[in-house]
Amino acid sequence: MTETNGQVLEFELGEETYCVSIDYVTEIVDVGELTKVPNSPDHVEGVMDLRGRTTSIVNPKTVFDIDDRDREAERIIVYDPEITDNAGAAGWLVDEVKQVVQVDYSDVDQSPAEDKESIKGVIKQGEGDFVIWVDPQRVHS
Incomplete structure (x- = not known):
């Protein structure tokens, strides 16, 4: 049997709302002190110690x-x-x-974005509001 819905965590980046499957999320924390890592990729802001584990922080x-x-x-x-x-x-x-919301997969449209690797789709909410569904697994692979 194929799943027809699931939960996503919505968050803001700039003026846009994005979401990820809640299945990938372990916790949400306040921004703490980051340690810069020399020669790291541009998108890596640094690392931080999170409960004894070195965690790479990506922008x-x-x-x-x-x-x-x-x-x-x-x-x-x-x-x-x-x-x-x-x-x-x-x-x-x-x-x-923002919040965790239930999503019906039939409401997810394909992304018009060129970088389809990391974008699962677009969810329409209300009058002209869209949430961009991203796949962190594809971003980090």
Whole structure:
């Protein structure tokens, strides 16, 4: 039997709302002190110690080419280490975490974006409001 719905965590990056499957999320934490890592990719802001585990902190605004550097990220979405190729802990800097919502997969449209690798689709909400559903596993692979 194929699943017809699931839960996603909505969050803001700049002016847009994005979401990820709640299955990937282990916790949400406040932004703490990050340690820069020399020669790391542009999208890696640094690392932080999270309950004794070194966690790589990624800026998804860099990954998705969002040009909104004015707003300060307030939260970090921490993902299950199983989503990364090297099974390392990873988190995303986000401007704000909104809510967990139930999604009917039949309401998810294909993304018109060129980078279809990391975008699962677009969910229409209300009058002209859209939520971009991203796949952190594809971003980290």
